[in-house]
Amino acid sequence: MSKYIPPSADLAATTTVSPRKRRRWPAFLALVAALLVGGGIGFVVGSDPLDSRSAALDQREQDADQRDEEIAQRERDFAEAKEASNAALDSRRKTLDEKGADLSRREQELLPKEREAAKNVINGDGIYLVGIDINPGTYRNSGGSRCYWQRSSGTSGGFGEILANGNESGPAVVTILPSDVAFTSKRCGTWSLVS
Structure with missing residues (x-):
């Protein structure tokens, strides 16, 4: 007797199924896409814009610090130059004050002689008092x-006060006595003492 095989089992037993070939290209594409996406993320993460901004800010801070130091050095140089200039001016002022005091002293000494x-x-026309305006x-x-x-013995203008007089048309010589009151x-023109 033959054995009963149900139709579905029979079909599976009698029918040979050839194995299906799997397609590998979609998996390959998925792998390539994953690698590209991963590389892109790595590139974006590696070139973080915050890092570049931070580096630029650091460079600016260094440049600003360097400029601040240069300005501070210039200020120190200026202060030193100003201090040296003030010291030179003080020295010059002291020297000028000393010379001014010396000139003042000499002027006071020369004033009576002058x-x-x-x-x-x-000099010129006028009435000069002997001993006050002019020397005898x-x-x-x-x-x-x-x-x-x-030459006069007084200043009232009277004829009796005239001691001597003259009309000259060229150079003249006159002796004024200590007892004369006016000349x-x-x-x-100009009269000059000759003796």
Whole structure:
């Protein structure tokens, strides 16, 4: 007797199924895509924009620190130059003050001599007081046309006060005595003490 085989089992037993060939290219494509995506993520992570910004900021900070140091050095150099300049100015001021004091002292010493020397010259027209405006002594003038001179014993203008006078048309010599009160000069130019 034959054995009963159910139809489905029979079919499986009687039918030979050839194994199906698997396609590998979709798996290969998936692997390549995964590698590309992974590499891209690695590239993006490796070149983080925050890192480049941070590096740029660090460089800027270094540049700013360097500029600050250069400015600070310039300020120190300027302060040193200013201090040296002030010291030189102080020294110069001290020297000038000393010279000014010396000149003032010499001027005070020379002032009486200059006043005395000024009394040895009679400049221009006028009435000069003997011993106050002019010194007594012998004077010579530079000359002048119609020169009038007068020695007086007073200043009232009276004829009785005239001690001596003259009208000259060229250089003249006059001796003014210590007892004279005034000397008058008109159109005679400059009189200079000769002795």
